[in-house]
Amino acid sequence: MRKGLFVLIAGIIISAWSCQGKKEETAQKEAPVVKEEPKPAAPTAEDVIAAGEKVYNTYCMVCHQKDGNGVAGMNPPLTQTKYVLGDKTELITIVLGGLSGDIEVKGEMYSNVMPPHNFLNDKQVSDVLTFVRSSFGNDADAVSKEEVATVRAALEAK
Amino acid sequence: MERSFKNHLKSSFAVSIAITIFAISLFSCDSSSSKQENVNVKADHAFPAADADNGGLTLPENFGAIAVTDSIGRARHIAINNQGDIFVKMRTLADEKGVLYLKDSSGNGKLDLISGFGDFGGTGIAIYKDFLYCSSDSAVYRYKMENGIVKPNTLPDTIVTGFIVQRTHASKPIAFDGNGNMYVTIGAPSNACQESPRTPGSKGHDPCSQLDFQAGIWQFKAEKFNQTLKDDGHRYATGIRNAVAIDWNFKDNALYALQHGRDQLSHLFPEYYTQEQSAELPAEEFLKIADGDDFGWPYCYYDQFQEKKILAPEYGGDGQKIERCEGITPPILAFPGHWAPNDLLFYTGDQFPEKYKNGAFIAFHGSWNRAPFPQQGYFVAFVPFKDGKPEKEWERFAEGFTQVDSVMSTNDAKFRPVGLAEGPDGSLFISDSAKGKIWRVIYYGNKLALKD
Incomplete structure (x- = not known):
């Protein structure tokens, strides 16, 4: 049971970590778009x-x-x-x-x-x-x- | 304007005095008097009156100017024959002609365009013996003169060819010594011999192979036909980025030139130079040149504030380092950056007051490379020489070319001085590159009266 829990937790951590990695990769590729999103309005x-x-x-x-x-x-x-x-x-x-x-x-x-x-x-x-x-x-x-x-x-x- | 009006009043008064003096000298002129000693007291010739506004120029006291012609096109250097007629080298062809011939045919002091010849644009022009020498950007030619003029359909002889075709600094100004030699400036084909031209941060080629056949002054035989740069040219001086202003000084038998210093220090190396520094640096250098001299381009430039040759940033410099520039020949006088000295004339006449004799007139074409600050340097300077050396206290001899208070962009300047020549009577001629205006500057003071 304990072993199973450990594996589960480890699995979550790993997947979370790898997911974060992917996110970063995606974020890098689309950096300009992401950066501009918070802007309230298009430049005049x-x-x-x-x-x-x-x-x-x-x-x-x-x-x-x-x-x-x-x-x-x-x-x-x-x-x-x-x-x-x-x-x-x-x-x-x-x-x-x-x-x-x-x-x-x-x-x-x-x-x-x-x-x-x-x-x-x-x-x-x-x-x-x-x-x-x-x-x-x-x-x-x-x-x-x-x-x-x-x-x-x-x-x-x- | 007020200043020139005052000058006008002074000159009108001065003109009357001058005419009176000439009238008196006409009567007192003894037939045995030597014409050579006093060229300006020619019995048959009084000076024409200055224009009411001195042709738009501001000049020292008792000087006046006549705009002898006002729009012949893109003029460059000029040459004057012994009758006072002018030959103008045109940068681009004017009505298909590369050299224009102007003469005061009606005796009113204004020049009339008589003819044109030559199918090449360029900058260099000079009279040597009985020939008119003219350069294109790739060759030097000469035309036979008879009684001071080039007859219609005269074909030129080729003196030198084989200059490398270059777009930047392509002008080939010429000068002659008294020993049968001709000197031709060959500019550098770049700003600073960078691996990527005019690109921020780009290093310089080391060594810079542009120095092999460019960026210096070459000596040729003045009268030998069909010389080529590579076979017959002698590299007289090197390390000169571009010297459009060159002249031989017969007083001390030496070649002099002014170098256009490099551009864009802060634009290319903002980490080492502020825009303010870049507007003033490097100096425009007045050089006295001996055979074999090296003035350091592209490795070094002259900083007029530190009074030193400084290592260029393309070669590891930071605005302070000297390193390989130790021992490089400095200028005899340094002017602020980017003023573009485009002609040099050692004055040998007697028409101007004594202090002008054997001193140097310099035509500064004016800057384009001082932004964001106003452009500067659209004037003719005079540098007095004493015991063969320039005095530091030079003067602004002729100003007012721009016709505006401040030049923010180069095109704001209505006229830009580019060429100088001395008339047989000792008056000074100044040409403009923007419209092709030419001024004749005359001294209307009472030097003779004082002397007598």
């Missing part, structure tokens, strides 16, 4: 723009400048150009993968290297691109972090 457009501007000021402004107009001959402008306003996949690819080689924007050539910014997470990339696409006189729709995730997965699969 203003929140996204503000977060994007912060990313812009930290990682982009030094080259593309405060006004988004870049530097003649070196760093291309982000204003009124198809690179920014056009195909989002292409735009996300530039941010994640970088860009080198002469690039022509509105008839001008630009020469500086843009390093890959794949160290930014999906939300940072979507925030900053949403900010850029709606600032400096630009008026294009938002970029979602799902769109960034899709492009990132495709780039990593290459």
Whole structure:
């Protein structure tokens, strides 16, 4: 009887332990979703723009400048150009993968290297691109972090 | 504005005095007097009046400026023949032409665009003997001149080819000594020779193979055709990231240049540098160059506050360590970071007051790399030289190029000084890269009256 109880208790402990392990594994995989659950409401457009501007000021402004107009001959402008306003996949690819080689924007050539910014997470990339696409006189729709995730997965699969 | 208006009043007054003096000197001019000694008292030539607003510039007392042309395109360096005509090297072609020729054909002090030639953009241009030398980003050519001009359909001779094609720091500025040599800057094709260019935390290649044929100044024979970098070039100086401003100083027979220091210390290594430090560091270095010198790029940079060459963070530096940078040749003068010195001119004329003679004018193109702080350095500086050495008390000679109080983004600056040249009469010409405006700066003081 005692032996049986011990086995039972041991069994419960083991199963509880292994269950916890599984839970942790699941939690890790879905970490971003779990983290966001407690949030009371989805971020507003203003929140996204503000977060994007912060990313812009930290990682982009030094080259593309405060006004988004870049530097003649070196760093291309982000204003009124198809690179920014056009195909989002292409735009996300530039941010994640970088860009080198002469690039022509509105008839001008630009020469500086843009390093890959794949160290930014999906939300940072979507925030900053949403900010850029709606600032400096630009008026294009938002970029979602799902769109960034899709492009990132495709780039990593290459 | 108020300041330039005052300057204008002063200059108008000064102009009348100057004209009077020239009129007097016309009559008193003795036919045996040497023209060479006093180029500015040419009997047939009084200086034209300065523009009411000095072309938008703010200048020292008794100086005035004329905007001789205002929008020829993306100008870079300029050269002037012995009649005062200007050749402008264009970064990108203007109406399919890479060199523009301007002349004051009506005698009103303004230049007229006469012609253009050359199918390549670039930066370097200089007159040597009876030839106009011009560089693209990959070669140096020269055009035969007759009576100071390049005749229509003149084909260029090729002097040097074989420069490695590079996008970053691609300009090939040129200078000549008195011994038949030509010097060409070859910039580094990167910011700091990082394994992953401009990527935070990325280490530097060690050794940096970019130094083999780039990031230095190469010497060639000035008049030998079809030289190549690899077969004929002599690496005169190395470890120079990019020196767009170079000039030979005939007073002490030496090459001088200004290096553009590296970018983005805090962006790439935030653990060692604040944004404030990164806005000021490293120094833009004024270099006196002897054959064989090494100025340390990419391993070292100059910190003007510590007054030392410091180990770059890509090579294990932390803003303090020196290590392999011990003994690396320091600059003769250091300017704050990122101002982008784009031309250097040792003034040899007599038109300006005595203190300017043999001193250095430097055209700072202005920064783009000081964000989040305002951009700086859109002006022409003057560095007096005494006994062959620069004086630390340099002056802001010409300002007002930006036309705004504060430049937050580079494009806020309306004009950006990029090229300098001395006219045969000793006036100073300044070119702008944004619109292609060119100013002629003249001294309207009464130096001659005082002397006499």
